[in-house]
Amino acid sequence: VTAPAATSPDPTLLHELQTPAAVVDLDRLAYNVDRMAAYAAVHGLALRPHVKTHKSPRVAAEQIRSGATGVTCATVREAEVMSEVTDDVFVAYPVIGRAKLERLMRLPPSVRLIVAVDSADANDELAAAASAAGREVRVRVELDVGMRRVGVAGPEAAVALAQEVAGTRGLLFDGVTFYPGHIRQAQAEQGDDLARLSASLGTVLAALERAGLPARSVSGGSTPAAWRMHEIHGLTEVRPGTYVYNDRTTVAVGACAWDDCAFTVLATVVSTSVAGQAVIDAGTKALAREPMPGAADQGWGALLDRPEVTVMRMSEEHGVLDLSQTSWKPEVGDVVRVVPNHVCVAQHLFDEVVGARGRVVETRWAVAARGR
Amino acid sequence: VTAPAATSPDPTLLHELQTPAAVVDLDRLAYNVDRMAAYAAVHGLALRPHVKTHKSPRVAAEQIRSGATGVTCATVREAEVMSEVTDDVFVAYPVIGRAKLERLMRLPPSVRLIVAVDSADANDELAAAASAAGREVRVRVELDVGMRRVGVAGPEAAVALAQEVAGTRGLLFDGVTFYPGHIRQAQAEQGDDLARLSASLGTVLAALERAGLPARSVSGGSTPAAWRMHEIHGLTEVRPGTYVYNDRTTVAVGACAWDDCAFTVLATVVSTSVAGQAVIDAGTKALAREPMPGAADQGWGALLDRPEVTVMRMSEEHGVLDLSQTSWKPEVGDVVRVVPNHVCVAQHLFDEVVGARGRVVETRWAVAARGR
Numbered sequence: 164v165t166a167p168a169a170t171s172p173d174p175t176l177l178h179e180l181q182t183p184a185a186v187v188d189l190d191r192l193a194y195n196v197d198r199m200a201a202y203a204a205v206h207g208l209a210l211r212p213h214v215k216t217h218k219s220p221r222v223a224a225e226q227i228r229s230g231a232t233g234v235t236c237a238t239v240r241e242a243e244v245m246s247e248v249t250d251d252v253f254v255a256y257p258v259i260g261r262a263k264l265e266r267l268m269r270l271p272p273s274v275r276l277i278v279a280v281d282s283a284d285a286n287d288e289l290a291a292a293a294s295a296a297g298r299e300v301r302v303r304v305e306l307d308v309g310m311r312r313v314g315v316a317g318p319e320a321a322v323a324l325a326q327e328v329a330g331t332r333g334l335l336f337d338g339v340t341f342y343p344g345h346i347r348q349a350q351a352e353q354g355d356d357l358a359r360l361s362a363s364l365g366t367v368l369a370a371l372e373r374a375g376l377p378a379r380s381v382s383g384g385s386t387p388a389a390w391r392m393h394e395i396h397g398l399t400e401v402r403p404g405t406y407v408y409n410d411r412t413t414v415a416v417g418a419c420a421w422d423d424c425a426f427t428v429l430a431t432v433v434s435t436s437v438a439g440q441a442v443i444d445a446g447t448k449a450l451a452r453e454p455m456p457g458a459a460d461q462g463w464g465a466l467l468d469r470p471e472v473t474v475m476r477m478s479e480e481h482g483v484l485d486l487s488q489t490s491w492k493p494e495v496g497d498v499v500r501v502v503p504n505h506v507c508v509a510q511h512l513f514d515e516v517v518g519a520r521g522r523v524v525e526t527r528w529a530v531a532a533r534g535r
Numbered sequence: 536v537t538a539p540a541a542t543s544p545d546p547t548l549l550h551e552l553q554t555p556a557a558v559v560d561l562d563r564l565a566y567n568v569d570r571m572a573a574y575a576a577v578h579g580l581a582l583r584p585h586v587k588t589h590k591s592p593r594v595a596a597e598q599i600r601s602g603a604t605g606v607t608c609a610t611v612r613e614a615e616v617m618s619e620v621t622d623d624v625f626v627a628y629p630v631i632g633r634a635k636l637e638r639l640m641r642l643p644p645s646v647r648l649i650v651a652v653d654s655a656d657a658n659d660e661l662a663a664a665a666s667a668a669g670r671e672v673r674v675r676v677e678l679d680v681g682m683r684r685v686g687v688a689g690p691e692a693a694v695a696l697a698q699e700v701a702g703t704r705g706l707l708f709d710g711v712t713f714y715p716g717h718i719r720q721a722q723a724e725q726g727d728d729l730a731r732l733s734a735s736l737g738t739v740l741a742a743l744e745r746a747g748l749p750a751r752s753v754s755g756g757s758t759p760a761a762w763r764m765h766e767i768h769g770l771t772e773v774r775p776g777t778y779v780y781n782d783r784t785t786v787a788v789g790a791c792a793w794d795d796c797a798f799t800v801l802a803t804v805v806s807t808s809v810a811g812q813a814v815i816d817a818g819t820k821a822l823a824r825e826p827m828p829g830a831a832d833q834g835w836g837a838l839l840d841r842p843e844v845t846v847m848r849m850s851e852e853h854g855v856l857d858l859s860q861t862s863w864k865p866e867v868g869d870v871v872r873v874v875p876n877h878v879c880v881a882q883h884l885f886d887e888v889v890g891a892r893g894r895v896v897e898t899r900w901a902v903a904a905r906g907r
Contacts, residue, residue: 179634181907183907184907215851215852237851256805256852257805257806259804259805259816259868260554260868262553263553282806282867285805285806305808307808311809311812312814312850312853312855313805313806313853314809315808344850431632432631433628433629433631434629434653434654435654436654436687436688437679437683437684437685437686442685444631447823447825447880448883451819451823452823452825454824479587480628483684495631495654495656496631496632496660508819512883514905514906514907534885534886
């Protein structure tokens with residue numbers, strides 16, 4: 164991607180923005196989107212990105228354009244907003260409660276809706292709403308593959324729930340879904356983890372076959388383990404989210420390089436009055452207090468252009484930069500870019516994202532699927 | 536406060552709301568507001584609540600009505616929104632950057648604006664903006680009294696900055712401000728902490744007197760140490776924020792009772808498929824990942840009606856309830872109320888708050904000062 168000429172005679176530059184501001188490097192975004200699309204294509208996997216990371220139709224549209232088959236959502240709000248740019252929406256979250264289900268059923272009729280369930284209760288509620296709306300819904304049975312969050316465990320429970328789905332009028336059994344959030348790229352034992360996952364998934368898929376309910380879709384995947392998801396036998400679809408923006412954690416687990424971090428929080432140095440540190444105007448309400456995996460005391464973010472400088476403490480509107488590892492002498496008014504530890508939670512703290520190429524502001528878009 | 540008769544023939548009940556939702560118990564809110572106003576009045580302290588906790592003109596108006604002299608803000612956005620309900624606004628944060636300062640100077644002329652500074656740079660920027668706008672601004676010198684975040688330390692630095700302020704055309708030296716965020720109600724050594732704080736503050740106030748710049752305002756205070764702030768010698772004003780809503784941390788540090796928690800996140804049980812736990816639809820994007828002070832492993836929130844049940848793990852949209860200490864057997868669809876660890880950060884994750892009396896929804900208001 165080459166940077167086009169600026170279209171305005173007097174473009175806004177990053178350091179002129181009011182801070183804190185959420186900034187996305189458009190070149191890095193394009194690279195990240197294309198790279199994952201190529202990975203999925205090479206391995207014959209459908210790519211259905213999770214939109215929780217960006218919550219923006221603008222970014223989803225780029226993912227679709229580069230080859231994604233549809234999107235993955237966690238909330239009804241995300242599904243509503245994303246139906247503006249795609250007709251293929253997977254809600255990978257048990258939708259419970261009549262009002263929410265009614266909203267889901269009011270998605271445009273052109274939307275091919277897929278919903279995950281992990282209980283007969285969720286299945287029954289979904290069926291009632293689908294029936295009332297006269298809508299056909301595809302259903303994937305959520306499996307717990309070791310994260311112990313949601314999902315049924317083992318072949319018997321999976322077959323029982325699949326039979327429940329298949330026997331419910333208005334619902335179509337589409338396959339299985341799982342989130343291997345406990346498996347991360349850099350772990351030494353990852354090869355074993357993926358082999359174990361393949362084996363246990365294989366017993367579920369075989370049991371479904373024997374029961375006459377073969378899984379058409381086998382959907383899994385995450386950014387931390389993204390580049391090796393093809394090693395999971397039987398997988399048909401991947402659902403990474405974080406890869407569009409990346410963050411400090413994605414770098415730490417080995418799933419991207421520092422220069423692949425597309426999202427930063429622009430902040431201003433507001434105080435240097437306490438020796439050995441500088442205070443920026445981005446704290447927990449702009450960066451989110453999300454720890455790095457594994458070790459404590461790694462701070463809450465690091466400067467894009469000086470990764471040796473970390474945010475060592477935060478209050479709501481203050482971030483305290485640790486200057487012990489740098490020769491940089493910040494002054495009040497200096498503008499910095501902070502790579503957050505966990506971008507999905509940080510971007511959710513902003514209503515708007517600024518798209519920049521280099522130091523030039525090129526566009527802005529709403530984080531439209533924020534809220535409920 | 537007695538509950539009025541419901542005004543609608545068919546009121547919405549809490550458990551009918553879509554979740555996650557931010558809910559404020561109106562009776563508890565009124566009690567909390569009145570109690571702090573009474574404390575300040577009894578001790579002859581001006582009360583200038585920090586609005587970061589609620590970011591809502593509706594709540595600020597109740598604080599003003601019960602006797603607050605004005606409000607404290609951290610962001611320009613908060614100052615803009617709060618100027619709808621009060622003419623007395625203190626921005627207790629160094630405002631750096633021309634665009635932000637210009638916005639501040641565009642507050643209605645009726646607003647008596649006070650700004651904190653902790654550096655000559657901040658003072659100069661403020662003076663330039665005030666001069667350009669032809670606006671008089673009161674300035675308080677920010678002191679570091681031990682939290683090591685922002686502020687100047689010691690009498691010499693305080694006097695030097697006060698002289699800088701007093702010598703700047705358009706700025707009026709109003710006094711000093713500090714945030715004793717490191718002092719908490721339940722600490723055994725708190726008496727000593729407050730005595731030490733009084734002593735070091737005393738040297739600053741005496742030095743200012745000697746320099747011919749007596750501090751008209753001496754502003755401090757926080758919710759954790761709120762009920763003993765009158766023990767700080769020379770204090771004229773307190774700025775607690777959290778007390779309107781309270782949270783699990785405020786209870787833990789001994790500054791309120793569990794039944795004083797006015798703010799909860801309403802959530803729905805969406806999965807019980809993994810044994811020993813239940814999953815609710817409130818995770819880091821609704822509760823915020825804010826640890827309890829002191830000890831790890833205390834979870835990220837607790838149920839209002841069953842405080843023995845804590846949120847032991849979170850993802851973005853999932854909260855995992857620990858059922859090991861309860862005989863309660865939750866079912867999919869059950870609605871619960873979660874008291875977050877840190878309400879100021881949790882409320883910022885919502886655009887709207889529901890005001891309820893008992894189980895009845897009475898009103899809704901916008902978290903209007905969210906955003907930038």
